[in-house]
Amino acid sequence: MAKLRILLPLLLLLVLASAWWRARLGEPLTPVGQPTDSNAVNISAAAEKSVPEQPQPKEVQVEKTKLPEDPSPDPEPESKSVSANQPGLTQQALGAPAEVFYTEGTKTRDGTGKYYMGREIAQVMGHQAINWLERDNREDEEAPSRAIAALDLEPTDVIADIGAGSGYYTFRIAPLVPRGKVMAVDIQPEMIAFLETKEKRLGLDNVEAHLGDIDDTRLAPESIDAALMVDAYHEFSHPREMMQSLFRALKPGGRIILLEYRAEDPTVPIKPLHKMTEAQARKEMETVGLQWQVTHSFLPWQHLMVFVKP
Numbered sequence: 001m002a003k004l005r006i007l008l009p010l011l012l013l014l015v016l017a018s019a020w021w022r023a024r025l026g027e028p029l030t031p032v033g034q035p036t037d038s039n040a041v042n043i044s045a046a047a048e049k050s051v052p053e054q055p056q057p058k059e060v061q062v063e064k065t066k067l068p069e070d071p072s073p074d075p076e077p078e079s080k081s082v083s084a085n086q087p088g089l090t091q092q093a094l095g096a097p098a099e100v101f102y103t104e105g106t107k108t109r110d111g112t113g114k115y116y117m118g119r120e121i122a123q124v125m126g127h128q129a130i131n132w133l134e135r136d137n138r139e140d141e142e143a144p145s146r147a148i149a150a151l152d153l154e155p156t157d158v159i160a161d162i163g164a165g166s167g168y169y170t171f172r173i174a175p176l177v178p179r180g181k182v183m184a185v186d187i188q189p190e191m192i193a194f195l196e197t198k199e200k201r202l203g204l205d206n207v208e209a210h211l212g213d214i215d216d217t218r219l220a221p222e223s224i225d226a227a228l229m230v231d232a233y234h235e236f237s238h239p240r241e242m243m244q245s246l247f248r249a250l251k252p253g254g255r256i257i258l259l260e261y262r263a264e265d266p267t268v269p270i271k272p273l274h275k276m277t278e279a280q281a282r283k284e285m286e287t288v289g290l291q292w293q294v295t296h297s298f299l300p301w302q303h304l305m306v307f308v309k310p
């Protein structure tokens with residue numbers, strides 16, 4: 001018993017000394033062991049929080065930038081790529097990394113659901129609307145005579161009226177180019193028939209009605225001095241191919257004269273898809289190699305924009 005009374009305090013002293021010594025060396029007094037499952041979740045959750053938001057896959061971003069800014073309040077559609085070279089075929093179907101110019105998106109009122117450089121292409125105006133094109137108050141509303149005076153034509157010029165319709169402009173321009181001609185191009189046979197009948201009735205010999213394709217004017221290379229498009233370009237189903245075809249048909253230094261209702265002006269009483277902003281028009285003309293020259297704003301409703309083939 002006497003031995004125990006001496007040994008116990010000694011043992012206690014030893015334990016205390018050992019604890020003090022380990023504490024000084026920085027060792028934990030109680031072992032932590034392996035993290036539990038819940039620890040691991042907590043750790044990874046914390047790690048997840050600190051990881052910046054992943055960017056969306058590139059392809060999705062590209063498609064989104066091609067969608068219109070504000071076509072309608074409808075939810076954003078899934079967009080499909082359409083190759084300009086083989087219309088109607090998706091890029092995946094082509095199996096090759098073709099350049100994408102058109103996308104499919106929300107089809108809004110008067111629209112086709114086909115988008116080009118962020119703009120929804122409008123539906124083509126049918127020949128049934130000839131009376132609207134030929135309306136008596138068109139001069140009061142749009143001042144076409146002022147637009148024609150600004151065309152600055154030479155008597156020998158060959159000018160193409162692309163999307164000529166009933167020929168409202170064609171037949172007013174013809175007297176200005178007595179030694180040249182007006183090529184009145186349209187894709188609707190009914191419009192061509194109307195143009196031919198009117199030409200005969202007026203006894204003109206410098207107007208040529210010309211049936212084009214939706215993606216090709218079918219004009220000879222370097223055969224025209226100028227091309228006029230009045231309220232037509234925004235409804236071309238293949239604007240890129242049409243402009244490439246026109247670029248080829250222009251002589252070097254030849255001009256494109258584009259009249260489009262001003263989308264910047266909400267007071268112009270025309271359906272939204274049948275209007276264009278100047279910025280959009282410039283973007284679409286410049287992408288095929290045309291150079292912007294001037295934009296006139298003296299017309300009541302339309303931009304009159306001039307582009308040149310360098």
Ligand SMILES: C[S@@+](CC[C@H](N)C(=O)[O-])C[C@H]1O[C@@H](n2cnc3c(N)ncnc32)[C@H](O)[C@@H]1O
Binds near residue numbers: 124213215238242
């Ligand atoms: C709104 S009308 C304008 C007619 C005329 N420029 C005017 O101001 O009186 C548009 C015309 O463009 C034509 N059009 C549409 N796509 C065309 C294309 N790819 N090539 C030629 N004409 C086209 C239509 O058939 C229609 O006659």
